[in-house]
Amino acid sequence: MTIAVTGLNAIDSPGPGVAVIRGLLEAESFSCRIIGLSYESLEPGIYMRDLVSKTYSIPYPSSGMDALMERLQYIHQQEKPDLIIPNFDSELYSFIKLAPRLKKMGIHTFLPTLAQFEERHKVNLPAFGEKYGLSVPRSKAVYTANETLSLDREYGWPLVVKGKYYDASLAYNHEQVKAHFNRISAKWGLPIIIQEFVHGTEYNVTGLGDGEGGVVAAVPMRKQYITDKGKAWGGISIDDKKALALNAQFVRETKWRGPYELELMKDKSGNYFLLEINPRIPAWIYLAVGVGQNIPEALARLAMGWPTDPFTHYEVGKMFVRYSWDMIVDLAAFEQISTKGEL
Amino acid sequence: MKIKKNIAVSENGFIFNPSSGESFSANPSGLEILNLLRQGHDKESILNHMGENYQTDSQTLERDLTDFIETARQYHLFEHEDE
Incomplete structure (x- = not known):
């Protein structure tokens, strides 16, 4: 199977792509070849040749859907990807709109519906909280x-x-x-x-909804080491029953389809507030893989329409500790992706 | 006053609360008190045990034990005190 993945910017405010690819390559139920889709020539994932077989640059969302579709048609001719996993909030609108056309080309996706995507938008969060009975600031x-x-x-x-x-x-x-x-x-x-501002401790849950109200996967995490951009540079899987119950309520009520991340704040009284719903896989997804829930693998299976059993447990007390790594890259590789748009 | 069942305490005194993800370190005497609490001992029984094993006056012992228990309470290590 050939899978195209965006979000190769494994930088200090990282895109999820590299972690998603690690999960896909470690999938036990299928083997796959990874095609990277990049926006910038210096996205580190482009040069991780042991993870990404080939990378194609794609136009920014601001260039419009037609430009993206044209580029995807070219990539389709070259690589025949079976599946695309977009990992940025800002590109999701285009991919959701293009999903039926991609399906006709044989490219699968497993994304939230446009209504779900719009409804959970930060701008609409107060109305969202009221509609589904979730506490939001x-x-x-x-x-x-x-x-x-x-x-x-x-x-x-x-x-x-x-x-x-x-x-x-x-x-x-x-x-x-x-x-x-x-x-x-x-x-x-x-x-x-x-x-x-809600005073308290921040928790995150990443999960996968089947689109019919069922939770396929869910792993809660507490950030242990936070960068000045507020990104988790270390975190630990936890067994938080309230967070998991809130997660189940979110998926059941919204019938969420696809991956997501819930950002939660627990105040001193133990009450949870839903701060944000990210409609995509988070950058720390490899923790979920590491504790027994390979969400990228399950996502790929759902997208392909293959039977996928929900995960029922995960290891508590496992940590992820992120690090940075300097790769040595030939100028010719940089030139190739910069001028030809593929590497 | 019972330590939550799911609290993990290593033999080195490293404490992990799986509900919150918080971790703490206890020194050897703190670890001893934690283990006594986990075994169901009450404050009186712990004071007697520590008094027999450490050379200190009962006032200091009681003050330190109260401090320790209060800290553990703030860290939500006891049952029925949050969640």
Whole structure:
């Protein structure tokens, strides 16, 4: 089987691609060949030739769906991929829309529906929480920095300033709110989400929904080592019954289809707040593989329409510790991906 | 005052709470107290045990034990105190 994977940017704020590929290559139920799909010539995964057989650059989501489809048709002619696993929030819209056309070409996907994708958007989180009975922090989507001026009276300080796809910073006064607003909106566009800050401990759950309300996989994790960008650089699998119950409620109520990551905050009273729903595999997915739930493998099986039993357990108290690694790369390889768009 | 059943304590005094993912280290006397608590001993019984094995006055012992138990409580190591 040939599987195309995005998110090869294994950098300090890493894309999930390399971890997803490790899971796929360790799958016990099939063997596969990996095609990388990259946006930038220096995404480290491009040069990990023991993991990625060949990489093709693809156009940024801002180039539109037609440009992406044209490129995927070319890649299809060359490689005949059976499956594509997109790993970025920002590219999901295009892949969800293109999924029926890809299916006709023989390329499978297993993605959330467009309604699920839109509904869980940070901008829509308050309505989402209300609809499905999930506790979420109060938040408001704003289009100008002035709209934030009264929110501190409602939510108190600090405020969390979030980009629509990525990035979040804490602000302790209006000057900081404005600075974060300008920085994040310049990078990710509008709106900016201003969210109430919940004091507590952050937990994450990654999982896989079968699209009919069933949980195929779920592993909760506590971050142990967090980078200045808020990314987990180390974490541990935990046995948190409340987090798992909340996860099951999320999947059952939304009938979530595909992989996801829930970002949860547990306050001092033990109450959970759902901070974010990432509609894709997280970068720390290899922990799930390591504790007995190979989510990339199960995802590939679901996408191919193969019978897939839900995982029923995982090892608690296993840690992941991330590291960085310098590869030595010939200039010719960089030239190849930069000029020809494939390597 | 019972230590949660799922709390893992290694022979070196490394404590892991699988519900929260938190880990702590106890020194040898702390480990001894934890093991006594896990065996179901109450505060009085632990004070007697420690008094027999350590050369210290009963006031210091009681103060230190109270401190230790309070810290363990804050770390949610006892049953029925969170979750």
